[in-house]
Amino acid sequence: MVKLEVRKNAYYDSVTLMIISKDVKKLPGVKEALVGMGTDLNREIAGNIGLAGEGFDSVTANDFFVAAECEDEAAFEAVVAKVDELLSKKTENKAAAYTPPTLEGALKIDPDINMAVISVPGKYAYEVAQNCLEHDINVMLFSDNVTIEEERALKEYAAARELLVMGPDCGTAIVNNTPLAFANVVKSGDIGMVCASGTGAQEVSCIIDQLGGGISQLLGTGGRDLKKDIGGIMMKLGLDALIQDPKTRVLTLVSKPPAAEIAQQILDQAAAGGKPTVVCFIGGDPTEIEKRGLCAAISLEDAAHKAVALSRGEQPEDFTGFAMGQEKAETLAAVEAAKMAPGQAYVRGLYTGGTLCDEAMKLMIGKLGHIWSNIPLHPEDLLENARNGSSREHTFLDFGDDEFTVGRPHPMIDPSLRAERVITEAADPGTAVVLVDCVIGYGSHEDPAQDLSEAIRAAKDLAAREGRYLAVVASVCGTEGDPQSLSGSQMKLANAGAVVLPSNAQATRFVQLILEHL
Structure with a gap:
């Protein structure tokens, strides 16, 4: 049997509801379940998995719904009870902290805010990010589906004011020992990273930590920053900041191979900076890196080993073996x-x-x-x-x-x-x-x-x-x-x-x- 419960004009964020959907599917007697807002996407998903039953046509984007295919009425009642339990926990967790609904409201509470993490649908992200930049706030833009033209405009505006725009689709950063978005607890140290790669940045920083090294700053740029259309604006700005940072003694750059002319500009800047630098352009040609006196990495793990060696004043060597031998x-x-x-x-x-x-x-x-x-x-x-x-x-x-x-x-x-x-x-x-x-x-x-x-x-x-x-x-x-x-x-x-x-x-x-x- 397919059952539906609709609650008019009730809103919950999509990630919370997706996770709740996963949890209620595990209940006894439940074959399929979907918990969400009545958006076009969720309506389509409900139809595809056979949950758009009687009454579903009247669900609107402003409505919260619970739909499930269950063995009997008791199983559906258990689904609804579980949904309410999980939503109550979410509400209790939020109750301890006041979350201002607007940027202006947040600034009234703390006028010294200088970093914003933005995660909104892509079509709204540009406006939100631009508003932050106009208030001299650095931006970590987690949102994806931002156009290349909007990304370039945001980064040009930010760079002119020496502000960061990490992203769009930036998932990892560690700023002043504070992990942002997907990031790990790593020791503080003298290795600064600028990365156009989320899990690549995590892999390198975590292995640095495991080897006994530490991170001064880890700045994400978003995966498109080194494309010709963007020109490496944030990689250059981040690299310049770390070159000037007295706490950073070793630089590490991580990215898929950039556009050729952008790669040359980045490598020239790193070479002129005078600090030992490891470059991991994953799968790229090491020739251009090495001829500038920089250290080319052959894997993410190798980049971490070389960065730690340079931090210790040791000669870096390729790491291509196994820890077990x-x-x-x-x-x-x-x-x-x-x-x-x-x-x-x-x-x-x-x-x-x-x-x-x-x-x-x-x-x-x-x-x-x-x-x-x-x-x-x-x-x-x-x-x-x-x-x-x-x-x-x-x-x-x-x-x-x-x-x-x-x-x-x-x-x-x-x-x-x-x-x-x-x-x-x-x-x-x-x-x-x-x-x-x-x-x-x-x-x-x-x-x-x-x-x-x-x-x-x-x-x-x-x-x-x-x-x-x-x-x-x-x-x-x-x-x-x-x-x-x-x-x-x-x-x-x-x-x-x-x-x-x-x-x-x-x-x-x-x-x-x-x-x-x-």
């Missing part, structure tokens, strides 16, 4: 491969972090030759219908890409869709290895390792019942200081049967070893 890694990979059945040949990379997915593909493409993906390295490798279709041969998926986030929170907030795919890939007799990331820290799911470990157990059991062995290789991006704990998360995944490596790069290299032994 090459011999032990070879032996373990051979053991994993020996358990597999004939026909198991492919790796399925399932990522919540887009930069980590991109890095893994770039590290593997030379040996695999061809990787299907929703964020392909080559246009001809685009996997159509990645969300609902099947994987092909070697396939890597970024679950944070738009195709997977329509009507859903980012997978680092709600990793359930990725968890479902882990089990789906286990049902494919061609799957040999599932490669996954687990990103912890502020902004992420309260326990992503638990969610993932349950999926790993189910996937391994499914493969075993069909006479196959499924290898799962994982890495955790985080620190011991994070609320979820690095070691605790690693242990949960290992206990579920995953081989857990210290970094995305090491996990990727280990998968290559398994494939070579098949």
Whole structure:
């Protein structure tokens, strides 16, 4: 039976309702559920999953609704009761703090505000960000779907006033030891970072922390900043700020390869700054970097090792091995491969972090030759219908890409869709290895390792019942200081049967070893 409850003119934020939808689906007797506002998108989703039953046509964008397919009336009553319980908790959490409805109201409470984190629908983001800049407030623009013209206009306006616009679609920053959005608890130190990559920035900063180093500032720029259309405006401004910052002794730049002319400008600026600099243009050519006397990194992990070495006054060296040692890694990979059945040949990379997915593909493409993906390295490798279709041969998926986030929170907030795919890939007799990331820290799911470990157990059991062995290789991006704990998360995944490596790069290299032994 499909049941509906509508509450007129009641508003709740979309991320809260998405998470509540996930929780109520787990209740006994519930086959499907959707909790949301009656927006066009939610109406479409309800129709697609069979929940647009009697009375749904009258739901408007100003209405809150609970729709569910249940076994009986009692199951639906339990759904409504659970929704009310979760909404009450959210209200109680908010009650402790006054949240001004306008920027002007916030400034009346604290006239010294100098940083705003903006997360509004993209069509409103420009106006909100511009208002902050006009009040001399730096901006971290989390919103996506901001036009390239609006981004350039905001950044030109900000740069003229020596203000930051980190974004749009900027997910990570650490400013004066304060993590913003998706970020981790890292030690304070003398390594300054400017990054056009969210999970790339997290991976580097977390490994720096694990190696005993520390971060002075971590400034995000948004992924499009180094495109020719923008010109690296914020990368240049951030780099200049860190060059002048007395607390920053070592610079680290992280990005996908920029437009050639923009890369030259950035590298010239870094070289002229006079501070030791590590540059990680993921998958890019190191030649231009090294000829300017800068230090080129071959992976995100390598960038962290080199930054810490420079911070200690040591000579940086390429890090391409395994923390466990090459011999032990070879032996373990051979053991994993020996358990597999004939026909198991492919790796399925399932990522919540887009930069980590991109890095893994770039590290593997030379040996695999061809990787299907929703964020392909080559246009001809685009996997159509990645969300609902099947994987092909070697396939890597970024679950944070738009195709997977329509009507859903980012997978680092709600990793359930990725968890479902882990089990789906286990049902494919061609799957040999599932490669996954687990990103912890502020902004992420309260326990992503638990969610993932349950999926790993189910996937391994499914493969075993069909006479196959499924290898799962994982890495955790985080620190011991994070609320979820690095070691605790690693242990949960290992206990579920995953081989857990210290970094995305090491996990990727280990998968290559398994494939070579098949």
